[in-house]
Amino acid sequence: MPSAPPPAQYDDRTTRLRPLSHLGGRLAPRAAAAAACLVLGVGLLGGAATGSLLTGEEDGATVSAQTAFHDASALWHSVPVDTLFPRTLDGEGAGPGGADRTWTRIAVAPDSGCTKAFDPLLHKALRSVGCLRLLRATYVDASQSSVTTVGLLFTKADAEATQALRTRFSEQGLDRRRDLLPRPYAADGTAAAHFGDAQRASWTISVLTDAPVVVYAVSGFADGRTVADPQPAAEAMKASATTAPAQAGLGHEAQGIADRIERGLRKTVQKSTEQPS
Missing domain, CATH: 3.40.1000 (Protein Transport Mog1p; Chain A)
Known part of the structure; x- marks a missing residue:
């Protein structure tokens, strides 16, 4: 038994978030905390989405390889x-x-x-x-x-x-x-x-x-x-x-x-x- 097809090519560009220092003193402490939470939340969501894509691709490749392995025996x-x-x-x-x-x-x-x-x-x-x-x-x-x-x-x-x-x-x-x-x-x-x-x-x-x-x-x-x-x-x-x-x-x-x-x-x-x- 063939090699699994190459994985789909994903665009690895991600949104670049500005650092908090860019906000300077224009934000009150409470607003700064809220902004930090927002940045963290977006980062977590983005990471989760990327991880989901990668996991899905890996699972798909695994299933394909298992199918090919099984089919070859016949x-x-x-x-x-x-x-x-x-x-x-x-x-x-x-x-x-x-x-x-x-x-x-x-x-x-x-x-x-x-x-x-x-x-x-x-x-x-x-x-x-x-x-x-x-x-x-x-x-x-x-x-x-x-x-x-x-x-x-x-x-x-x-x-x-x-x-x-x-x-x-x-x-x-x-x-x-x-x-x-x-x-x-x-x-x-x-x-x-x-x-x-x-x-x-x-x-x-x-x-x-x-x-x-x-x-x-x-x-x-x-x-x-x-x-x-x-x-x-x-x-x-x-x-x-x-x-x-x-x-x-x-x-x-x-x-x-x-x-x-x-x-x-x-x-x-x-x-x-x-x-x-």
Whole structure:
């Protein structure tokens, strides 16, 4: 799940009240006291009105975010697969050095639960948010040299549990551990036919907080070669990286595809929450 629309812009200009000293000695003490009360009263009323506007805006944004979060949980069965996983993805500037990429979808897994979709420790780490449904698709690059499985895990969690999981992944570095990898989806008769656990080369995992969804992608070589030391996409994409996954651009493949599927999901959530004018 998308970011809430930017808050309305309010004019922050306020009425400037003249200080009491400007009244000088023209006011009797009683009149001065009355003027002070008047100034204070206007200030309180103005502050209350401003506070009401700000509170209303905040409440509206909160309701909108909650609606979007809730609506996103139903997208796995209400949105066409071609919307969630387009047949082709445009990776303009997504390759090493800003090179363009194009990916073609070659397989879509039947929607399922999460059994056997993740390494055991990753499955355990995700258990706190539950598994409502898992959608997966596999893409191949234009050169047919790399394959990437991307997944959308729709969880059963509320916003609080989702935020807690994101914090845990960030603080404990769970998205970078080599013993917590997502598993690929291989399909017979495709370039990913031999894409198994041993072929995983690079990966990325993102816990969204504006939707009950975990987005991930894992990439490998299309020729079925094994990779002894897979590398997180964030590390493989560094200019200084010299590992086989990095040199082959497999970190860029995983991150580029995951980013585009995530963007598409956010746009879909936004459209689903828009109300007709």
